[in-house]
Amino acid sequence: QKEQCVDRFAMELEQSRNLSNTIVHIDMDAFYAAVEMRDNPELKDKPIAVGSMSMLSTSNYHARRFGVRAAMPGFIARRLCPQLIIVPPNFDKYRAVSKEVKEILADYDPNFMAMSLDEAYLNITKHLEERQNWPEDKRRYFIKMGSSVENDNPGKEVNKLSEHERSISPLLFEESPSDVPPPGDPFQVNFEEQNNPQILQNSVVFGTSAQEVVKEIRFRIEQKTTLTASAGIAPNTMLAKVCSDKNKPNGQYQILPNRQAVMDFIKDLPIRKVSGIGKVTEKMLKALGIITCTELYQQRALLSLLFSETSWHYFLHISLGLGSTHLTRDGERKSMSVERTFSEINKAEEQYSLCQELCSELAQDLQKERLKKKYLPLLRNC
DNA sequence: GCGGATCAC
DNA sequence: TATGGTGATCCGC
Numbered sequence: 001q002k003e004q005c006v007d008r009f010a011m012e013l014e015q016s017r018n019l020s021n022t023i024v025h026i027d028m029d030a031f032y033a034a035v036e037m038r039d040n041p042e043l044k045d046k047p048i049a050v051g052s053m054s055m056l057s058t059s060n061y062h063a064r065r066f067g068v069r070a071a072m073p074g075f076i077a078r079r080l081c082p083q084l085i086i087v088p089p090n091f092d093k094y095r096a097v098s099k100e101v102k103e104i105l106a107d108y109d110p111n112f113m114a115m116s117l118d119e120a121y122l123n124i125t126k127h128l129e130e131r132q133n134w135p136e137d138k139r140r141y142f143i144k145m146g147s148s149v150e151n152d153n154p155g156k157e158v159n160k161l162s163e164h165e166r167s168i169s170p171l172l173f174e175e176s177p178s179d180v181p182p183p184g185d186p187f188q189v190n191f192e193e194q195n196n197p198q199i200l201q202n203s204v205v206f207g208t209s210a211q212e213v214v215k216e217i218r219f220r221i222e223q224k225t226t227l228t229a230s231a232g233i234a235p236n237t238m239l240a241k242v243c244s245d246k247n248k249p250n251g252q253y254q255i256l257p258n259r260q261a262v263m264d265f266i267k268d269l270p271i272r273k274v275s276g277i278g279k280v281t282e283k284m285l286k287a288l289g290i291i292t293c294t295e296l297y298q299q300r301a302l303l304s305l306l307f308s309e310t311s312w313h314y315f316l317h318i319s320l321g322l323g324s325t326h327l328t329r330d331g332e333r334k335s336m337s338v339e340r341t342f343s344e345i346n347k348a349e350e351q352y353s354l355c356q357e358l359c360s361e362l363a364q365d366l367q368k369e370r371l372k373k374k375y376l377p378l379l380r381n382c
Numbered sequence: 383g384c385g386g387a388t389c390a391c
Numbered sequence: 392t393a394t395g396g397t398g399a400t401c402c403g404c
Contacts, residue, residue, distance in 0.1 A: 310400095
């Protein structure tokens with residue numbers, strides 16, 4: 001009886017499958033580490049991580065080869081990679097760069113949803129519609145060449161991209177097999193000479209497909225910030241997020257908006273890749289012999305008996321490749337907190353005063369929020 | 383309604 | 392020497 005209930009629900013979900021939206025997940029590559037490397041050439045080809053001896057926020061790809069990962073204590077990372085350079089975080093700078101990226105994203109979806117300084121979801125469905133009858137010039141971008149390392153060769157040719165520029169913008173030359181431009185929608189690079197024959201103005205025209213839109217976004221991000229991003233394109237947020245991981249770093253991947261493409265992608269996908277399935281859930285499901293989405297679907301009846309309704313509904317969504325098709329404006333903050341990890345030995349007396357510290361910090365934060373609410377709207381009118 | 387657990391970043 | 396901090400949600404009590 002329960003089994004029938006589950007299968008009926010699965011059928012209803014299948015009926016309501018919505019493939020009409022194009023959702024994009026943008027993810028900056030090794031964001032904090034990339035910013036630090038950009039601004040300090042000393043770090044360029046060294047393994048680095050951003051954080052402290054107690055906790056790392058992120059590492060560059062060089063360091064990842066040693067097993068150095070985000071959320072790893074710095075002193076452990078140092079054991080894995082003694083040459084590792086640990087850079088203290090500059091959050092103000094990351095916020096500023098993030099703002100630059102967000103200005104670009106807003107052009108494609110003014111309602112985009114930022115998940116953090118380096119990640120965001122976009123619904124580009126509307127943009128795609130409007131873009132279909134855009135003239136080429138509206139999709140043309142001029143290429144700013146890397147101001148390069150001090151040019152020790154003044155006679156260097158200017159009419160082609162140097163190796164340096166290639167490496168700065170591999171996006172322009174990439175040919176990922178999963179990333180075939182649709183016919184009649186070729187990706188073209190134009191090299192145009194201006195009045196001054198010495199100065200060349202190079203431009204790129206992006207097509208009208210979703211892939212081309214996302215290439216354009218990534219191109220503009222790289223031109224503006226000298227940082228690369230990866231992206232996923234899919235009919236819902238759950239899939240888009242998994243996709244953005246597929247060709248990382250500096251790549252993109254699309255699941256085409258048809259049921260078969262979604263199912264093919266989902267088939268062998270380890271459930272742990274899905275946002276919302278963490279370490280604990282992975283372990284519980286593994287104990288039931290469930291690793292992939294296919295297995296998750298096959299065990300739906302069992303799961304409906306072992307888990308809460310919200311949980312098995314969620315599992316069923318995942319196993320069918322379903323997810324949010326619209327981005328909900330994130331509303332007001334619902335809570336505010338302050339916490340700190342204390343060193344191990346603390347006298348009760350000391351702990352008490354630390355708690356008092358935290359309380360007053362929290363009180364200050366709450367006060368700040370209240371001031372923001374009261375006076376910010378007034379400032380906007382000035 | 384509260385606190386613990388889980389999760390994401 | 393040394394394993395973070397913030398916000399959200401779900402669940403059992």
